[in-house]
Amino acid sequence: MHADLLIIPQWLLPVDTQSRELRDHAVAVADGRILAVLLAPEARRSIIAAWVLELPGHVLIPGLVNAHTHAAMTLMRGLADDLPLMTWLHDYIWPTKTRWVDPSFVGNGSRLAVLEMLRGGVTCFNDMYFYPEVTAQVAADAGMRAVIGMIMVDLPTGYADGADAYITKGLALHAHYRGHPLIRIGFAPHSPYAVSDGPLERVRTLADELEVPVHIHLHETRDEVVTSLRDHGARPLTRLEVLGLVGPGLVAAHMTQLEDAEIDHLAATGAHVVHCPESNLKLVSGFCPVAWLLAAGVNVALGTDGAASNNDLDLLAEMRTAALLAKGVAGSAAALPAAAALRMATLNGARALGLERETGSIEPCKAADLVALDLRDANTQPRTTTSPIAVSMRTTVCTGKR
């Protein structure tokens, strides 16, 4: 078998159904896709590769999926730390947006975000911000996979002067990237409190038609829920349900305020949740009931949110925060084990974005979105595992079209 690249790491975490931890396995890559996963000795015998990459001391994992970002906001990193949410928003973030955000700002901020994310093992991100065409271009130029949101708020901004303009610009962007190998365009109405029923209904119709996800901030804070009950007589999730938006296309970021029935309902409808633990802590939004969501069968992905509310785009660190915080919140040290945290940051993210056939795990025919982590540093010594290491995985090869 011929391949462009044969990677032979010391360990391999494919994030497959069984969450196996493999050693002595290799990954063959051809035309940017995973051609085969097989035992290293067999790979050395049977694969003729243009480049053999031996990675002793490394673990190979799927590229990480940052499922909720505002890439351009890297330029607001650390702008107003340690301040109450409303001061942060009204006195710093919004005035900065009004004063500074234009295509040049979005381009510079997105380039910085893409640099930081690629260096941190993120190969795909799900973005929501103004001038999305600029962020899409930055990601495409960098060879990075992204779902870019057709942003929408009721208020006019420098980017668009009303609901119609947001949709028109968004649809033009969608048309431009149709069939692009890396960039997909989805809807990104900001939140139930920033977008009224009319535009949300149009989003529902268009999203169904175009078969794209709807990325939205949802149940981020208690105040959001209280305000919705006052203004709409319903909790935000219920309001979206009535508008027909709750289903497998919904990518709901934050979700810190959830009743048991809502968790069950999310599971039943196939809607996706993006957990953003560091943002939720920094802005005191509340604690997402991750352990309960996972137990109910909800697909939970992981996101950093924008750098202004984090203050970085480090999804590996976010996995760690998620794993530790879930234990404290659930009152169980067994909550969100390491394998589940890795799954949230990879395959669950891909599923949320409708990209699970393309990325999120190391399986034949998927794109070769791969990350090698060097475990030879002092802080990853010694290496211990409580899971059995599989050494007899059957060779799997990509034989057909994806």
Place this chain on the structure above:
Amino acid sequence: MHADLLIIPQWLLPVDTQSRELRDHAVAVADGRILAVLLAPEARRSIIAAWVLELPGHVLIPGLVNAHTHAAMTLMRGLADDLPLMTWLHDYIWPTKTRWVDPSFVGNGSRLAVLEMLRGGVTCFNDMYFYPEVTAQVAADAGMRAVIGMIMVDLPTGYADGADAYITKGLALHAHYRGHPLIRIGFAPHSPYAVSDGPLERVRTLADELEVPVHIHLHETRDEVVTSLRDHGARPLTRLEVLGLVGPGLVAAHMTQLEDAEIDHLAATGAHVVHCPESNLKLVSGFCPVAWLLAAGVNVALGTDGAASNNDLDLLAEMRTAALLAKGVAGSAAALPAAAALRMATLNGARALGLERETGSIEPCKAADLVALDLRDANTQPRTTTSPIAVSMRTTVCTGKR
């Protein structure tokens, strides 16, 4: 003025009384001590230094103080993650200790810990583990500052066969390091539940006599408090109070279970708390009320705990977790601002260990325990500050003996 070293960083956080953020300042070092802190142009004019270290893009901070460690437990890193506390302890940590812990284990584990901590900006640690003479030697050999605990538990171990033996060995260690420039020996009775009244009374008497701190796990879990009420008719802090141990010499690690009156009492007595947020999350010990402790005026330091319960010794990351978690727990985004987190990880740690005249801040006559952080990476761009930058700090010089 002659100096061995003149450091000219772009920014300087001395962790002084006003938590100033300085730019264009320099630090002169002679004989391992801080000779002067002064404006960079003046330093370039007036200091004749054997070595001038220009650090553009760097911030200079005091060396970090890791105020609660079990250094040798790096060898148990990741040994049993994601397991309930009692399974973790009974099925993994204790059997491993019994089977493996000897001077060689402690030597290897401590060397790894010292490597990891020095690389992570920690220049001083407060340790509690068996064979403390081995850890003390490792720290001394590495040129690292440490307070090493005279460990004590009721049960016999490979290290000592009972209360008398622990104390005898501890005192020999104390005598050996008397006057050592880097190593101090304090008491480290493991916890109120692992040490009975008799030995604790002897610790009190000896600690007063030798003027050394008493480092102990305290109010780590709810179960500890419940058990103490059952067995001693008092909460652990009350029991230590009766035994005369609650005062400026007490270094109490964890403290997740505290009533308001206890917080006030800690403040009144001058006892120190070491907050270990990542360990508390991983082992579901509870949430230390950091914001309330600081508001009451309690000196709160920061610790990683051992690597088995963390899983690293990264105090910079622990500062971040502490700052984020305190906000969530206090329900206020203003809780534990960045400057307070840095102070916990530096000067407060030094104060807890009775080393505040020696380390913990960048001030003339203190030891030159200094850390330069490179802020030129993608994830620290752009650099923003909401605090005014002081540019007119008066030159301060070490004129006398410390």
